[in-house]
Amino acid sequence: MSGPLAGLRVVEVGVAMAGPYCAMTLGDFGAEVVKIERVGAGDDSRSWPPHFFGAMGYYYGSANRNKRSVALDLKTPEGAAVARRLIEGADILVDNYRIGALARAGLDWETLRAANPRLIYCSISGFGASGPRAEEPANDLFMQAYAGGMSITGEEGGGPVKMGMSVADIGAGMLATIGVMMAVEARHRTGRGQRVDTSLLEGQMSMLAHFVTRYFASDEVPGPSGSGALTSPTYRAYRASDDWIVISAFNQRMWRGLCAALDRPEWVADPRFADAALRVANRLELIDLIGAAVATRRVAEWEMLLRSNEVPCCPINRIDKVVAEEQVAARDMVMEIDLPGLGAMRMAGLPVKLSETPAAIGLPPPRLGQHTAEVMRGAGYADEEIEALARRGAIGLDEGWREGDQPRRTG
Structure with a gap:
């Protein structure tokens, strides 16, 4: 060696x-x-x-x-x-x-x-x-x-x-x-x-560092958030018409790209969702709206649309798919x-x-x-x-x- x-x-x-x-x-x-x-x-x-x-x-x-x-x-x-x-x-x-x-x-x-x-x-x-x-x-x-x-x-x-x-x-x-x-x-x-x-x-x-820091800062005990994060409804998995896909739009630029990909340009300036704090405040409502839109197309279609708008996205790969990936x-x-x-x-x-x-x-x-x-x-x-x-x-x-x-x- x-x-x-x-x-x-x-x-x-x-x-x-x-x-x-x-x-x-x-x-x-x-x-x-x-x-x-x-x-x-x-x-x-x-x-x-x-x-x-x-x-x-x-x-x-x-x-x-x-x-x-x-x-x-x-x-x-x-x-x-x-x-x-x-x-x-x-x-x-x-x-x-x-x-x-x-x-x-x-x-x-x-x-x-x-x-x-x-x-x-x-x-x-x-x-x-x-x-x-x-x-x-x-x-x-x-x-x-x-x-x-x-x-x-x-x-x-x-x-x-x-x-x-x-x-x-x-x-x-x-x-x-x-x-x-x-x-x-x-x-x-x-x-x-x-x-x-x-x-x-x-x-x-x-x-768990950021969860611990968040608790001490807010006195709120964090709980489970499923496939996403409690701080962002645009950072989670959604069910497409054929399978699941992860959407990870974690900043304002990506939020605009997500709205374009979903063909919902009016959401960009919507007073319920215009910035990250508003999207968190209206989190459940936005999750339902995005979920309804994503359910209308297949994963492959969403990959093309989201990537063309510079929004990170990915299918939920199983191990057999991961080990066959060219990047791996x-x-x-x-x-x-x-x-x-x-x-x-x-x-x-x-x-x-x-x-x-x-x-x-x-x-x-x-x-x-x-x-x-x-x-x-x-x-x-x-x-x-x-x-x-x-x-x-x-x-x-x-x-x-x-x-x-x-x-x-x-x-």
């Missing part, structure tokens, strides 16, 4: 999405990532259906490329000792276990910092490392509810709706990646590592990776393009414990020690470990 993070060593102790997503991103840009998983079961998401060729959960596969898997039992002193040796030789630790879980294995921040002052210790938890709920568990659905996201999602007057994607998990993973990069930059100046502490809660609160292909946002012995796996591509040191997919999602022996040899363990630890159940070995069983690299 030759990305901008080449030379950095990362140890991930993570499950599901938040921690694995952060560590995968670091790996995509060249860092060497070792993923520590439980002996026997591995990352919980390995077993979540559906499975790729019956061997690997798609969820796991989507967040664990560019990593080597080491199977350890951190509840045993021997397994924890192996983890400690790996972390002491690393630049970055990424952890999304519950607060206190790694401390019970002697892998807490204070202990590891004393042994490796340059270590950047990134913790992603449900609630953060402090506060009355710090040690409680949380997951994506829980946090979408707790942090308020579900209260603004769905149709007005309807029941609560979860955001379709794992927005709390991935949001926390993204913020953790940013935090790690800031800590790496600080280390360039100081020579010292530091703790990076973020959570699903803080990720969701940051995404032009940006390499669908990539194929080879799983040795299983076949090709297609996945979302690399979202950040760097002109001089681009990201790359170098390793496929690993089998559980595929690299235990390889990584331990690199940390100074002899084969006899590896075999003894495996017999005691402290580590897990993949078949063919004596041969190294290197996975085939893909571009």
Whole structure:
């Protein structure tokens, strides 16, 4: 790997999405990532259906490329000792276990910092490392509810709706990646590592920033707004004669374009709708009027009319349509990776393009414990020690470990 993070060593102790997503991103840009998983079961998401060729959960596969898997039992002193040796030789630790879980294995921040002052210790938890709920568990659905996201999602007057994607998990993973990069930059100046502490809660609160600010400014509690925004009736989905289309006319120029496309030029100066504040005040009436007009034509016709009037619009694409889009292909946002012995796996591509040191997919999602022996040899363990630890159940070995069983690299 030759990305901008080449030379950095990362140890991930993570499950599901938040921690694995952060560590995968670091790996995509060249860092060497070792993923520590439980002996026997591995990352919980390995077993979540559906499975790729019956061997690997798609969820796991989507967040664990560019990593080597080491199977350890951190509840045993021997397994924890192996983890400690790996972390002491690393630049970055990424952890999304519950607060206190790694401390019970002697892998807490204070202990590891004393042994490796340059270590950047990134913790992603449900609630953060402090506060009355710090040690409680949380997951994506829980946090979408707790942090308020579900209260603004769905149709007005309807029941609560979860955001379709794992927005709390991935949001926390993204913020953790940013935090790690800031800590790496600080280390360039100081020579010292530091703790990076973020959570699903803080990720969701940051995404809700304008809702929170609006509440404090108006004392009004925001609620769900369906496919649009409470602040704009011209920024939402409408039903055409054959399907749904999103209209996102968010300024006065686009409002004039929308009126022209709908063949309602008189609305431009209508005292009910002449500016944004009036359109919000008469929001429900305007939604009904626009809806009645949009229902008279097909989506394709509206696309032509709206675009010709410089009004952003789009059909509600399903995933099968998205992955077939020319723009998606032009940006390499669908990539194929080879799983040795299983076949090709297609996945979302690399979202950040760097002109001089681009990201790359170098390793496929690993089998559980595929690299235990390889990584331990690199940390100074002899084969006899590896075999003894495996017999005691402290580590897990993949078949063919004596041969190294290197996975085939893909571009």
